[in-house]
Amino acid sequence: MEMLIKQTSRLFVFTDLDDTLFNSLKKTGSDLSIVSTTDSQGKAQGYSSLQQQKLLNIFEAANGIFIPVTGRRTSSFLNCSLPTIKYTPYAVVSHGAVILDRNRRLLDEWHTFIDGEFNLAVWKSELVRTFNHLHDHFTALDNGVRVRLIVDQGLTAYICVKVSKNDYSKDKAKDVDSFLKSILLDDMLLHSNGRNFAILPPYARKEIAVKYIKNKLKIGEHDTVFSIGDSNSDLPFMRESDFLIAPNGSQILARE
Known part of the structure; x- marks a missing residue:
């Protein structure tokens, strides 16, 4: 020892x-x-x-x-x-x-x-574009899904998508999950956990x-x-x- x-x-x-x-x-x-x-x-x-x-x-x-x-x-x-x-x-x-x-x-x-590895300016533009698309989509549906663009320490970090507690069901979560996957760019990743989703750029x-x-x-x-x-x-x-x-x-x- x-x-x-x-x-x-x-x-x-x-x-x-x-x-x-x-x-x-x-x-x-x-x-x-x-x-x-x-x-x-x-x-x-x-x-x-x-x-x-x-x-x-x-x-x-x-x-x-x-x-x-x-x-x-x-x-x-x-x-x-x-x-x-x-x-x-x-x-x-x-x-x-x-x-x-x-x-x-x-x-x-x-x-x-x-x-240097990922070119943050390019990814900021892609995240903003994706956020605007998702915001318009879920706002039109008015189905209790909230979308936020998370900026942390001045860095555009990820997109947060959340189903409200009152509107949550497993079927709705599956529908949201499927839609988010359908609009992801190749280098993006989707993290899903219950009613919470995060769309991640490659540096996240x-x-x-x-x-x-x-x-x-x-x-x-x-x-x-x-x-x-x-x-x-x-x-x-x-x-x-x-x-x-x-x-x-x-x-x-x-x-x-």
Whole structure:
């Protein structure tokens, strides 16, 4: 064991947030849950169960270095109150389109990297065009589907499509999913989870951001990397780790 400790250096945990480290109070269903995130008005929105707290405690005790990897944009991410998540060297937000530094500002070198790889100006134009098309389409239908163009840290990140709670049904979600897939450009990706959809440009990929951070931190064969996530869209970045952890009942483990 002594030799193992000498030869290994660091432990990293790349982790999703929603439905992974916290859920709604209804889902946690325990008086041992703690508030983990709030809405823009400061009202409790997400809670960590005893089991979720225990998982964090295990990695904290092992001096794990946490890197959040979330679909949340910066403003929503900053509402997370878990100390483990608030104070991290980097954070991947907006489905991977943005990497934040320790001060929760856009990592300039990341912006330079994705602009060189993908030409952000061209993709901004494509996203705006797609947003306008979807906005006009769903506004005309008046069927409870809301479309937003998400700009984060000055970067046009992705298109958010959401079915309202009152209008949601599995059949409607399938219809929305099918329509969105029919209008996607070849390099776009659709993330679907319940009544929430995100149309992602090629630079909004969690796995690309995780690979970038791994290279920046020089994570190598003597380091150990865990990943935690709940949705199918998390799997690509989770495969960049040595061990994958998924909550019971998550989309990853669901059977059709």
